[in-house]
Amino acid sequence: MNTLFDIQENRKARKAERTRVDILEAAARAFARNTRATMQDIAAEAGYTVPSLYAYFRSKEEITQGLNDLVNREMMSAFDLPYPDSLTFAQKLELLLRHSLEFVDRRRDTFAVLMQQMSDIASEEADQPLSRFSLAHLRVADWMRVHTTPADLGGRAPEDVALLLMGVFQTFFIHWLSLDRPPSLTDRASLMVDLLLHGASGPHRDFHHSP
Amino acid sequence: MNTLFDIQENRKARKAERTRVDILEAAARAFARNTRATMQDIAAEAGYTVPSLYAYFRSKEEITQGLNDLVNREMMSAFDLPYPDSLTFAQKLELLLRHSLEFVDRRRDTFAVLMQQMSDIASEEADQPLSRFSLAHLRVADWMRVHTTPADLGGRAPEDVALLLMGVFQTFFIHWLSLDRPPSLTDRASLMVDLLLHGASGPHRDFHHSP
Amino acid sequence: MNTLFDIQENRKARKAERTRVDILEAAARAFARNTRATMQDIAAEAGYTVPSLYAYFRSKEEITQGLNDLVNREMMSAFDLPYPDSLTFAQKLELLLRHSLEFVDRRRDTFAVLMQQMSDIASEEADQPLSRFSLAHLRVADWMRVHTTPADLGGRAPEDVALLLMGVFQTFFIHWLSLDRPPSLTDRASLMVDLLLHGASGPHRDFHHSP
Amino acid sequence: MNTLFDIQENRKARKAERTRVDILEAAARAFARNTRATMQDIAAEAGYTVPSLYAYFRSKEEITQGLNDLVNREMMSAFDLPYPDSLTFAQKLELLLRHSLEFVDRRRDTFAVLMQQMSDIASEEADQPLSRFSLAHLRVADWMRVHTTPADLGGRAPEDVALLLMGVFQTFFIHWLSLDRPPSLTDRASLMVDLLLHGASGPHRDFHHSP
DNA sequence: CATGAATGAGCATTCATTCAT
DNA sequence: AATGAATGAATGCTCATTCAT
Numbered sequence: 001m002n003t004l005f006d007i008q009e010n011r012k013a014r015k016a017e018r019t020r021v022d023i024l025e026a027a028a029r030a031f032a033r034n035t036r037a038t039m040q041d042i043a044a045e046a047g048y049t050v051p052s053l054y055a056y057f058r059s060k061e062e063i064t065q066g067l068n069d070l071v072n073r074e075m076m077s078a079f080d081l082p083y084p085d086s087l088t089f090a091q092k093l094e095l096l097l098r099h100s101l102e103f104v105d106r107r108r109d110t111f112a113v114l115m116q117q118m119s120d121i122a123s124e125e126a127d128q129p130l131s132r133f134s135l136a137h138l139r140v141a142d143w144m145r146v147h148t149t150p151a152d153l154g155g156r157a158p159e160d161v162a163l164l165l166m167g168v169f170q171t172f173f174i175h176w177l178s179l180d181r182p183p184s185l186t187d188r189a190s191l192m193v194d195l196l197l198h199g200a201s202g203p204h205r206d207f208h209h210s211p
Numbered sequence: 212m213n214t215l216f217d218i219q220e221n222r223k224a225r226k227a228e229r230t231r232v233d234i235l236e237a238a239a240r241a242f243a244r245n246t247r248a249t250m251q252d253i254a255a256e257a258g259y260t261v262p263s264l265y266a267y268f269r270s271k272e273e274i275t276q277g278l279n280d281l282v283n284r285e286m287m288s289a290f291d292l293p294y295p296d297s298l299t300f301a302q303k304l305e306l307l308l309r310h311s312l313e314f315v316d317r318r319r320d321t322f323a324v325l326m327q328q329m330s331d332i333a334s335e336e337a338d339q340p341l342s343r344f345s346l347a348h349l350r351v352a353d354w355m356r357v358h359t360t361p362a363d364l365g366g367r368a369p370e371d372v373a374l375l376l377m378g379v380f381q382t383f384f385i386h387w388l389s390l391d392r393p394p395s396l397t398d399r400a401s402l403m404v405d406l407l408l409h410g411a412s413g414p415h416r417d418f419h420h421s422p
Numbered sequence: 423m424n425t426l427f428d429i430q431e432n433r434k435a436r437k438a439e440r441t442r443v444d445i446l447e448a449a450a451r452a453f454a455r456n457t458r459a460t461m462q463d464i465a466a467e468a469g470y471t472v473p474s475l476y477a478y479f480r481s482k483e484e485i486t487q488g489l490n491d492l493v494n495r496e497m498m499s500a501f502d503l504p505y506p507d508s509l510t511f512a513q514k515l516e517l518l519l520r521h522s523l524e525f526v527d528r529r530r531d532t533f534a535v536l537m538q539q540m541s542d543i544a545s546e547e548a549d550q551p552l553s554r555f556s557l558a559h560l561r562v563a564d565w566m567r568v569h570t571t572p573a574d575l576g577g578r579a580p581e582d583v584a585l586l587l588m589g590v591f592q593t594f595f596i597h598w599l600s601l602d603r604p605p606s607l608t609d610r611a612s613l614m615v616d617l618l619l620h621g622a623s624g625p626h627r628d629f630h631h632s633p
Numbered sequence: 634m635n636t637l638f639d640i641q642e643n644r645k646a647r648k649a650e651r652t653r654v655d656i657l658e659a660a661a662r663a664f665a666r667n668t669r670a671t672m673q674d675i676a677a678e679a680g681y682t683v684p685s686l687y688a689y690f691r692s693k694e695e696i697t698q699g700l701n702d703l704v705n706r707e708m709m710s711a712f713d714l715p716y717p718d719s720l721t722f723a724q725k726l727e728l729l730l731r732h733s734l735e736f737v738d739r740r741r742d743t744f745a746v747l748m749q750q751m752s753d754i755a756s757e758e759a760d761q762p763l764s765r766f767s768l769a770h771l772r773v774a775d776w777m778r779v780h781t782t783p784a785d786l787g788g789r790a791p792e793d794v795a796l797l798l799m800g801v802f803q804t805f806f807i808h809w810l811s812l813d814r815p816p817s818l819t820d821r822a823s824l825m826v827d828l829l830l831h832g833a834s835g836p837h838r839d840f841h842h843s844p
Numbered sequence: 845c846a847t848g849a850a851t852g853a854g855c856a857t858t859c860a861t862t863c864a865t
Numbered sequence: 866a867a868t869g870a871a872t873g874a875a876t877g878c879t880c881a882t883t884c885a886t
Binding site for chain 5: 460461462473476481482
């Protein structure tokens, strides 16, 4: 049975958790603005003084880690959604992109951090056997293997097509970030799917598929 | 008329310029190994002591800038090569990629630095109106405009196809960097062209109608 | 006349005083475990939160001071006990030691703090004219002057013999602290008296003339 | 053969070594004045700024360690000197004390640090199996075992007499430190030997040894 | 031209202390 | 009376930069 004490404890815990997330989001803004953001920067962005951050995180490392986990979880969750076999590859691809891009639209700064880390070749953490890029690459290739037929990929290795997908995603994202008043990135999903499926040459309208 | 003095001056200047490039290349190696490379790291890699670097560059900032310019010039030079109109878009594209990838194969570390900066959204210098990414994007889109017909791009905006090209280039490069014993990246040019032109679906072999 | 109010006030005051001592003893344990003990450490040892300590002491300094006073009072009280003239110097000495060592046995941690401060030459407080060591030295020398005859001290200055006493006490104590499963230190009193009185050579058994 | 280069290198190395020792001695003064001396304090005492210290020592830990080693080496060297069997215990003891006290007279501050650490029960370094005190105790007891006969110690355990010696040494030293214009401590050697050998009661002049 | 020596500015982290509740 | 939350003031340490030699 819940006593008053329990309820109060619960409320406190919830508030603390909220603060933790607030700080992580502030950290995302700070890192998006400056890759070398200091604890000072993060604190300023969060509206706290530096020592206060240490009441919620043991170290800067833990903040960065927390931010990574947050981003990773959101990003990876798109891959775990159901993609019914009844859908075509194009439809599945559009669905995957829309799921991901919705996150991006909502958490612009957070994803900026993720993308930056994607390009960090030397994994900062020596104990990490694989770089963030490699992990993502494996995950995308796996998704390809599960949700496509060899024909979908024109007989190419899923790994290669995964690189194509990641590349398009990344450049569209960075370009979008550079815009002053960015429109919804989700609206670009159709174009991205088109480019991913048919490349620069575009769909072959002049062949038997056209009416 | 050239006096002896002039000649000596000239020789000196040339030697100094050589040293400058040596240092920049050392910096590239240092940065490739560790994003946070210090002046100490760069000096060690260059075989000098730290204060010596200041005889050739006014600041660390100037070294980074110099490295950027070096890399940029090399990268951009591929766009200034001749691409005869007699070539198809596919051929021009393969040529462009091969030119660029040769540089990459030769200067692995230097390009690692470039790619990292590509993802740095916030332009390090506030006085820079455009980020490195945007500059590259403009340059690629321009090339597209000059060397393609609307049909080549399936009627799409050159800017969008430029993003596709940059994305493929970047992910293939980073993936290649992550390999332990990387093969020549130039050998992947055909695959990249294929992906760029026809996308994930592959060249339109027309499954239903082929014999 | 005592009103109900007075009685309640009194009870409160007594309880507060008890808590003060509890905290001081917790502080002793904390300091014994770690010279650099923080307020956090002390609070944890006392079973309070940090701000609660400030309800009983104005500052950490006041806690340390209070701990010192507590220890000092206990230690010095041994000197104020009666030492009848009918006793020999040896007997008085053994009595003094036993009184002191009983405290030590009982309050191991508290005395560890005292001993450490004994060696702190620079008096923590600049306004303290005399170091803790000097105060103790004076007190011991006084005891000597009162309770010994010049013959007892072999004609030496009481100050010098006081140093001998303090030295033996300190080293035996520290050695005892370093033991894993320390026996009662009081049991060592006889040996200490023996060493104090006769030195390394031992009691003058008069080897040549003994039967 | 020594080239000019070698000579210069040698001179540099020697100067650096001198600076290292200078810093260690400054650290000794700083620690003597305040047990919690900071790098700031040490630097001020040494006449450097803090970062300069890091050119000579990798960490504060290394400075403390260096200081300990310095002190230890000097202190322990007295035990390694020759003590001919022809000498009486009293003579050996006086020799041992004079050797040690000469160091003390010369390096007052340095020894203050040593003595303070002697009383630090909890060895700061968790990897140190034995405290500084225990190590010294073992060394002194060993010396006793080698240079005394059981008769010299009145049949007592060398460990116990070692504690006596250490205690006298420590209290005489601390007392000497507390003096404003301290005379040579070496001059007190005879008194210390006397106290060590015969205790508070003093030599037994009234027995057969007296004329 | 090159370097040993030195430092100002800044960084992550800790800690004693305060205050609203 | 007790505490969660917050902070100013250090602390050990790093790094880009300068300068006398």
